[in-house]
Amino acid sequence: MRRLLFACLLLGSAHAFAFDRLQVEGYTLPNGLQLLLKPGTERGHVAIRLVVGVGLDDFGCDDKELPHLLEHLLFSGIDGGSEGDLEDRMQALGGEWNAYTSNADTTFVIEAPARNQRKVLDLLLAIITRTELSEANIAAAKQVVEREDGGHYSHLQRLLDRQDLGHTASNQLAVELGLKCAERAEVGHLTRAQLEDLRKNWYAPNNMTLIIVGDLDKLLPAYLERTFGQLDPVEPTDHPELPQIQQAAASHRELIHGWVGNSAKLHWLFPEPVLDDQYDETYDLLKDYLDWALYRELRLKHGLSYGPWSEREVLGGVGFLSINADLERENLADAEQLLQDLKAQLLKNGLDPAVFARLQHAAIARQAWAVQGNSALADYYWSASGDYNNGHFSDPVKRIKSVSLDQANQAMHQVFKQPGYWRIEKPLLSYDALGWIGAGVLGLIAIVLIGVRVYRKRIA
Numbered sequence: 001m002r003r004l005l006f007a008c009l010l011l012g013s014a015h016a017f018a019f020d021r022l023q024v025e026g027y028t029l030p031n032g033l034q035l036l037l038k039p040g041t042e043r044g045h046v047a048i049r050l051v052v053g054v055g056l057d058d059f060g061c062d063d064k065e066l067p068h069l070l071e072h073l074l075f076s077g078i079d080g081g082s083e084g085d086l087e088d089r090m091q092a093l094g095g096e097w098n099a100y101t102s103n104a105d106t107t108f109v110i111e112a113p114a115r116n117q118r119k120v121l122d123l124l125l126a127i128i129t130r131t132e133l134s135e136a137n138i139a140a141a142k143q144v145v146e147r148e149d150g151g152h153y154s155h156l157q158r159l160l161d162r163q164d165l166g167h168t169a170s171n172q173l174a175v176e177l178g179l180k181c182a183e184r185a186e187v188g189h190l191t192r193a194q195l196e197d198l199r200k201n202w203y204a205p206n207n208m209t210l211i212i213v214g215d216l217d218k219l220l221p222a223y224l225e226r227t228f229g230q231l232d233p234v235e236p237t238d239h240p241e242l243p244q245i246q247q248a249a250a251s252h253r254e255l256i257h258g259w260v261g262n263s264a265k266l267h268w269l270f271p272e273p274v275l276d277d278q279y280d281e282t283y284d285l286l287k288d289y290l291d292w293a294l295y296r297e298l299r300l301k302h303g304l305s306y307g308p309w310s311e312r313e314v315l316g317g318v319g320f321l322s323i324n325a326d327l328e329r330e331n332l333a334d335a336e337q338l339l340q341d342l343k344a345q346l347l348k349n350g351l352d353p354a355v356f357a358r359l360q361h362a363a364i365a366r367q368a369w370a371v372q373g374n375s376a377l378a379d380y381y382w383s384a385s386g387d388y389n390n391g392h393f394s395d396p397v398k399r400i401k402s403v404s405l406d407q408a409n410q411a412m413h414q415v416f417k418q419p420g421y422w423r424i425e426k427p428l429l430s431y432d433a434l435g436w437i438g439a440g441v442l443g444l445i446a447i448v449l450i451g452v453r454v455y456r457k458r459i460a
């Protein structure tokens, strides 16, 4: 009760203070449900995120789609009603909802008018606890998931995936290094018992975070104790270890994407060596630096690529930093050489201190306007929930500021002293090659026709 009183006081007084997005009222209910409540600046609206700590990474290659399938199933209807009836109820409350299954979590996303926030939360709780996992509902949800994944997994697609031809560059590399499953997971064989188990073992309050941002109802803390607070906790299941690099991969590979065309995409991927301090901020700044350097070199100086870019991505349990460019395929060799030169020059001279300082300032300045409004704030808390401690999210500005030029240079050296992996995506044939093949075929037909004529004349 003291906790409840404390929460009420905070909700009541929050508007008296200057708005600090990093300060959030958070507490854990006795059943383990983590709550993050933040009065927002926009009136009349609430953004709700229910984050369930189960994602694709928690299942092996064959059963990977299990959490995604359950996510869809939970919208099939409650109390004997259909999917459509459920949607009617949300519409009547003036809200909108959706859900997403990622590698790490399954999240239910709701935007709703503030006056109906408790009714909307009732509905959310109902779909999680009262949806009946009937065979008919499961069959319908399987169809939807299969369609989302790009339709039925054909024999040809499976063959292409096994040859690595159907994957994008980073996915292909991840499969080659043993970081990802080679084939797309299917849903056909998943059973009702597996889905029930998933709901029982993972959809538990001690594996959930409920984030509510906006025009918060004064009765919300009491309401939450009475409703979500009554869910039964479970014995937590450990998340499986994420795969690390298991085997070597080719340093250079060409991947066929499409049949005919003159364009190509060049990717150069590097595993990110683990850093002790400011891991993400250091590599984010390095990524900003590379974006700028690529833009200068490839677009402005040499006009080889309109929008070259660098990217950070996590594959399995390994972070990757990549350099990428869309090109004409005839410029591939030139671009590769330019990028090799850029890397050599960075290793020799280090990062330009003035440019680094400018990009660091820009990254800090961006923090002032990067998160606007209730919904963006709720999404921010969702993505940063690991940084929450004792009423506060850690300050990204401080973390960015604390990255020194020296630190960034060390990270750059560690990344670029590796050879990296080149992956080139291009169509099977260029238009020129197609033209030559076309001419060749016509020539062949002409030769055959002439031959036939000569032969007939001789016989006659």
Ligand SMILES: [Zn+2]
Pocket (backbone or CB within 6 Å): 068, 072, 145, 148
């Ligand atoms: Zn889906």
